[in-house]
Amino acid sequence: MAEAATGPLRVVILGGGFGGLEAAKALATAPVEVTLIDRQNHHCFQPLLYQVATAALTPADVCWPIRGVLSGQANTRVLMAEVEGIDLATRSVRTSGGAFPYDLLVVATGATHAYFGHDDWEPFAPGLKRIEDATDIRRRFLMAFETAELAADPAVRAALTTFVIVGGGPTGVELAGAFADVARHALPRDFRNVDPAMARILLVEAGPRILAAFPPKLGAYAERALTRMGVEVLTGTPVTAVDAGGVVAGGERIAAGAVVWAAGVAASKAADWLGADHDRAGRVNVAADLTLPGHPEVYVIGDTAVVADARGKPVPGVAPAAKQMGIYVGRAIAARSRDAGPRRAFVYRHQGDLATVGRKSAIVKLDRLTLTGFAGWAFWSLVHVYFLIGLRNRIGVAFSWAWDYVTFGRRSRLITQPAGPEPAQPTSAARRATRSRTSRAR
Amino acid sequence: MAEAATGPLRVVILGGGFGGLEAAKALATAPVEVTLIDRQNHHCFQPLLYQVATAALTPADVCWPIRGVLSGQANTRVLMAEVEGIDLATRSVRTSGGAFPYDLLVVATGATHAYFGHDDWEPFAPGLKRIEDATDIRRRFLMAFETAELAADPAVRAALTTFVIVGGGPTGVELAGAFADVARHALPRDFRNVDPAMARILLVEAGPRILAAFPPKLGAYAERALTRMGVEVLTGTPVTAVDAGGVVAGGERIAAGAVVWAAGVAASKAADWLGADHDRAGRVNVAADLTLPGHPEVYVIGDTAVVADARGKPVPGVAPAAKQMGIYVGRAIAARSRDAGPRRAFVYRHQGDLATVGRKSAIVKLDRLTLTGFAGWAFWSLVHVYFLIGLRNRIGVAFSWAWDYVTFGRRSRLITQPAGPEPAQPTSAARRATRSRTSRAR
Numbered sequence: 034m035a036e037a038a039t040g041p042l043r044v045v046i047l048g049g050g051f052g053g054l055e056a057a058k059a060l061a062t063a064p065v066e067v068t069l070i071d072r073q074n075h076h077c078f079q080p081l082l083y084q085v086a087t088a089a090l091t092p093a094d095v096c097w098p099i100r101g102v103l104s105g106q107a108n109t110r111v112l113m114a115e116v117e118g119i120d121l122a123t124r125s126v127r128t129s130g131g132a133f134p135y136d137l138l139v140v141a142t143g144a145t146h147a148y149f150g151h152d153d154w155e156p157f158a159p160g161l162k163r164i165e166d167a168t169d170i171r172r173r174f175l176m177a178f179e180t181a182e183l184a185a186d187p188a189v190r191a192a193l194t195t196f197v198i199v200g201g202g203p204t205g206v207e208l209a210g211a212f213a214d215v216a217r218h219a220l221p222r223d224f225r226n227v228d229p230a231m232a233r234i235l236l237v238e239a240g241p242r243i244l245a246a247f248p249p250k251l252g253a254y255a256e257r258a259l260t261r262m263g264v265e266v267l268t269g270t271p272v273t274a275v276d277a278g279g280v281v282a283g284g285e286r287i288a289a290g291a292v293v294w295a296a297g298v299a300a301s302k303a304a305d306w307l308g309a310d311h312d313r314a315g316r317v318n319v320a321a322d323l324t325l326p327g328h329p330e331v332y333v334i335g336d337t338a339v340v341a342d343a344r345g346k347p348v349p350g351v352a353p354a355a356k357q358m359g360i361y362v363g364r365a366i367a368a369r370s371r372d373a374g375p376r377r378a379f380v381y382r383h384q385g386d387l388a389t390v391g392r393k394s395a396i397v398k399l400d401r402l403t404l405t406g407f408a409g410w411a412f413w414s415l416v417h418v419y420f421l422i423g424l425r426n427r428i429g430v431a432f433s434w435a436w437d438y439v440t441f442g443r444r445s446r447l448i449t450q451p452a453g454p455e456p457a458q459p460t461s462a463a464r465r466a467t468r469s470r471t472s473r474a475r
Numbered sequence: 476m477a478e479a480a481t482g483p484l485r486v487v488i489l490g491g492g493f494g495g496l497e498a499a500k501a502l503a504t505a506p507v508e509v510t511l512i513d514r515q516n517h518h519c520f521q522p523l524l525y526q527v528a529t530a531a532l533t534p535a536d537v538c539w540p541i542r543g544v545l546s547g548q549a550n551t552r553v554l555m556a557e558v559e560g561i562d563l564a565t566r567s568v569r570t571s572g573g574a575f576p577y578d579l580l581v582v583a584t585g586a587t588h589a590y591f592g593h594d595d596w597e598p599f600a601p602g603l604k605r606i607e608d609a610t611d612i613r614r615r616f617l618m619a620f621e622t623a624e625l626a627a628d629p630a631v632r633a634a635l636t637t638f639v640i641v642g643g644g645p646t647g648v649e650l651a652g653a654f655a656d657v658a659r660h661a662l663p664r665d666f667r668n669v670d671p672a673m674a675r676i677l678l679v680e681a682g683p684r685i686l687a688a689f690p691p692k693l694g695a696y697a698e699r700a701l702t703r704m705g706v707e708v709l710t711g712t713p714v715t716a717v718d719a720g721g722v723v724a725g726g727e728r729i730a731a732g733a734v735v736w737a738a739g740v741a742a743s744k745a746a747d748w749l750g751a752d753h754d755r756a757g758r759v760n761v762a763a764d765l766t767l768p769g770h771p772e773v774y775v776i777g778d779t780a781v782v783a784d785a786r787g788k789p790v791p792g793v794a795p796a797a798k799q800m801g802i803y804v805g806r807a808i809a810a811r812s813r814d815a816g817p818r819r820a821f822v823y824r825h826q827g828d829l830a831t832v833g834r835k836s837a838i839v840k841l842d843r844l845t846l847t848g849f850a851g852w853a854f855w856s857l858v859h860v861y862f863l864i865g866l867r868n869r870i871g872v873a874f875s876w877a878w879d880y881v882t883f884g885r886r887s888r889l890i891t892q893p894a895g896p897e898p899a900q901p902t903s904a905a906r907r908a909t910r911s912r913t914s915r916a917r
């Protein structure tokens with residue numbers, strides 16, 4: 034390539050998630066200059082965020098400084114800055130930390146939660162994408178019990194200890210199961226005025242069944258398991274309103290102490306930055322080699338891209354897909370830096386689907402293997418510990434799980450100051466909700 | 476007592492720190508109704524907060540839900556609410572969660588950092604009292620390196636990687652040593668544009684020597700040890716200004732990427748609530764049995780009270796003192812609830828002074844024992860692990876220390892969203908500082 038004549042290829046990677054990190058690692062020995070830019074200083078292991086939200090793990094268990102992961106790669110620098118735009122003509126990324134010219138660009142900026150045109154619901158129903166979301170949800174969940182403990186009116190206590198999880202995908206199912214576990218097993222001895230074991234946990238799904246990505250039999254298994262744990266699973270129940278007092282689901286008002294949004298995601302602003310074609314979720318349409326059509330120097334990967342698998346089905350927005358794309362692109366760039374021939378198209382290999390259902394059960398669907406119950410949970414645990422980065426985190430997380438499994442404890446039940454927008458006011462909201470219910474009853 | 480005739484004595488304890496928690500525990504089997512009120516849901520082990528601020532431990536390592544600690548005490552309830560006032564005449568505490576009448580009151584609301592009339596310095600130089608302070612200081616320290624990595628101007632990088640700790644007591648000494656360790660050992664491999672090993676760490680003390688509470692020989696030992704680690708110890712150097720760009724210390728402007736305040740504390744608002752006599756630091760004057768003069772039903776303990784020891788010297792504001800007062804008051808109340816005779820006066824037993832100096836050295840001064848260096852550090856580690864609450868935390872913290880000791884690693888290098896007031900803007904501030912330095916040089 035022309036630029037290579039004046040020095041090593043400058044590769045800029047935007048995003049230190051699963052895709053961006055794998056792309057950088059695949060370039061470890063390539064004769065290129067890698068700059069990885071992320072607005073956070075840490076990589077977040079999103080599949081375990083729900084365990085931080087439910088006080089089982091601490092932020093440091095599931096987040097690692099990106100610098101630490103890549104510190105051994107001499108050709109790579111990591112910068113913490115917010116992307117503000119991409120200039121395709123001059124090949125430069127504008128960020129809060131200055132402009133960075135590139136010869137090759139990898140856009141791996143992920144996705145965020147989407148409210149389908151109801152962004153005003155966000156303050157009342159946070160999603161679960163960043164570590165701050167997880168500590169925010171943890172705070173709301175625990176604060177609801179604290180506020181209920183202070184409430185004299187049983188109806189107010191009942192409203193405050195009702196939790197609604199919107200969306201019956203894997204995140205919603207895992208959150209509902211974990212909330213039920215904490216409420217039933219970890220908290221009851223701690224309260225005098227409130228019985229956390231009586232907390233209502235509702236999993237609300239607009240579609241006909243939960244876990245649509247899994248075979249119907251496994252979805253039904255999970256639904257039965259959740260129901261046995263005391264989770265109320267409402268399918269075919271669209272949520273039409275969310276406010277400080279709770280939700281309207283299937284036309285019915287449900288007063289709640291906390292609401293969590295697990296119903297949808299939208300891609301990051303990459304399509305805007307690139308002025309690119311995208312689907313309704315904002316994901317950029319890419320060519321078979323994951324480049325932006327007309328721009329062979331720009332790759333878009335992970336949750337930011339829409340790609341079809343071998344059967345023409347869209348590649349799911351899961352960590353293994355992002356990692357596979359990151360490795361593919363890293364190797365493609367390494368080959369280009371060595372002037373190797375044209376690359377084959379990206380092929381997605383679906384490795385399977387996993388989801389926990391409470392503290393000792395999981396469903397696992399691999400190619401030839403289906404597991405449920407404790408066997409599924411054991412498999413799930415091994416896989417997730419394996420994919421954590423660093424021996425220190427593996428030991429720490431495995432120890433936490435083993436400890437909690439034996440003691441039913443939840444160590445990280447900390448309410449820390451809110452970050453970002455002010456939280457909903459559960460007390461007054463719940464009171465309002467209770468009043469309206471009371472007046473209807475009259 | 477008169478109230479006991481109508482039911483068990485109602486004991487309200489304000490604050491779940493070392494004093495309040497020990498008072499509640501000492502009442503476990505007494506025929507009283509205990510209500511412990513704290514504005515946080517967790518007890519914070521303040522002696523180890525500096526390790527959270529320097530990324531060695533995580534918040535869950537040093538904070539535990541107060542409910543969890545007291546869940547086995549059937550006569551005790553824990554409420555999370557903010558105290559708004561105390562009505563001595565009607566014997567009632569006003570809080571954000573309602574009013575709580577008491578027969579006996581224990582005020583153990585601790586202390587906060589004090590800026591000696593310069594409260595405007597707080598946004599630029601946070602103190603270290605709550606867990607949010609620790610994660611805030613961690614964020615400022617790590618963000619300074621991140622911003623420096625993005626800076627083209629070496630003078631800006633030098634300013635950003637200068638850290639000023641104001642106050643040469645144990646907190647300041649421990650923070651300075653830990654900052655130096657992280658900068659010298661944990662960070663260097665992670666950066667390309669900045670050399671964290673060249674970071675300047677300044678410990679600034681207005682008095683003639685650091686660690687005034689220790690014998691001069693140990694203070695001198697600590698100063699030599701810090702200096703060997705590359706900490707610049709400035710004694711006899713009052714700080715006269717603090718702003719977004721750094722400090723003025725001993726008349727000289729020092730541009731800094733982060734400033735930490737470890738120079739002074741003031742008691743909580745208890746003296747206001749009680750309308751009580753207090754010293755200059757706001758600590759309430761109490762009688763020999765730790766009651767408020769004229770109000771034998773009100774105890775004031777810990778950092779909120781000013782008490783003299785057997786030799787007439789003020790009892791220091793340390794965790795063991797607060798614990799001793801908590802146990803004394805808990806037992807006194809238990810005796811009163813059983814109509815036992817009058818109590819002896821509170822007697823403080825000074826157990827010794829300890830402070831770490833970096834990652835493998837500490838100074839220890841007990842009655843008959845003086846330790847320095849590694850022996851001191853080993854003793855310090857054992858003592859602190861022993862005083863943590865719960866086997867889970869002891870194992871976790873001991874494992875973290877052992878791991879970091881071997882690997883030089885710092886696991887919790889997370890920058891999370893700021894809580895509370897907006898942080899200083901180190902980049903622009905440092906640039907300003909650098910410019911003014913440059914113009915002076917012309």
